[in-house]
Amino acid sequence: MTSPDVFNLLAGRAVVITxxxxxxxxxYARAIAEAGAAVVVNDIDVDEANEVAAAIVKAGGQAVAHPAxxxxxxxxxxxxERCVSEFGAIDGLVNNAGYFSLALPQDxxxxxxxxxIDVNLYGTAACGVLALRRMVDRGRGVVLNVTSGEQMGKTASAIYGxxxxAVATLTYSWAEDMRGRGIRVNAISPNAHTRMATVYQEFVGGEAGGQNIGLAPEVNAPLVVYLLSDLSTAITGQVVRINGAELMLCTHPGILDPVLRRDxxxxxxxxEAFATDLAHRQQPAGVHRVRTEFLD
Structure with missing residues (x-):
């Protein structure tokens, strides 16, 4: 259950969650509805979409299922368009739908x-640009993409990562495209014990340990509500990761200074440049943390 302080935080909004x-x-759908928004529950599974929407309505929220x-x-x-026709507009999109598979390159x-690629990139891009078309016409809206820690590089997950x-890059680019139009674009990098965690455990066997054990999906929902709300109007173009008790920003790709120059x-x-300089500044692959300092 969402805490009382977020009731009506999204009142009057209409949000699609894939x-x-x-x-x-x-x-996410339950938390967004509890915060006052009308939601369109999308899933490729008809029964599951209907079940979630029905539960939201039974709890007093506004929801329709739209399998697709x-x-x-x-x-x-x-x-x-279903969101627009059903609730009059689309104020938010949570690009959550994903497909997860693991394989070593040779396999x-x-x-x-x-x-x-079709689900995670094409599907996210399609829903994003189609939602942004409607949002640009209104001059307001929020797109929230879903990335993953796997994008930093992890064994057997090259294609998923x-x-x-690519979804992170969509986020950065769309945020720039929408600056000054009243539209924000961010991404979250969630962590929870879901079907994807189970697939990972089955793939790596004993090496998985307690992969995400105890991390319920609901711990990620407050971040989604926050980024959809007016509390985050100053935030765009960011990838925000939540990992149980930890909240963090992910770095963007960038040029590592100082650069070397010669004619x-x-x-x-x-x-020679690698032998004397660049070799010592190579960046580690895999999930790692980068310390930053606040600059005036």
Whole structure:
């Protein structure tokens, strides 16, 4: 149950949540409805979408189910339009739907590779641009994408991680595109014990340990409500990660200063640069933390 201090925080808003039939998406949908918004519960599973929407309505909230495959442009468009036709506008989109598969590069098969890209990147991009079209016309709105710590690089998850890194890039670019238009775009990087965690455990076996054990999807929901609300009007273009008791910002890709300069870069000159400077500044792969300092 959402704490009393957020009741009506999203009153009068209408929000689409993709992949909301269970897990994180369902937790987001319930929390957004409890904060006062009308929600469109999307999932490819008809029964699960209907069940979540019905539970929200039974609890006194506003919700409709709209099953759809977001990898189909026309279905994605109909999903966004359903929010407009049902509730008069679309104020928020939570791009939560995702597909998770694991494989070492030499074992990667084409079908899960394609499905991962189709759902995580194409589906997110389709719903995002279709929602942004309506938001630009109104001069207001919030798009909230969902990335993952896997985007930083983790064994056996290159394709999934690449799709989520692409979602982060969508976030950065859309935020710049929408500056000055009354529209904010951010992303969250959640952590919880869901079906994806179970798949990971089954893949790596004993090495998984207690992967995300005890982290319920609901612990991520307050961040979603906050980023959809007017409390976060100064925040855009950010990837925010929540990991149980930890809240953090993720770094953006950037150029590492100082850069090296010379009139012509030959093979020998590049080799010398790495031997004397760049080799010592290589960035570690995988999930790691970067310390930053506040600058005036």
């Amino acid at each position: 992949g909301a039939g269970r897990g994180l998406g369902a937790a 495959d977001i990898t189909d442009w026309s279905q994605a468009d109909a999903l966004i 990667q098969q084409p079908d899960p590779l394609r499905r991962t 690449a799709s989520k890194a 012509t870069w030959t093979v020998d000159a590049i080799a």
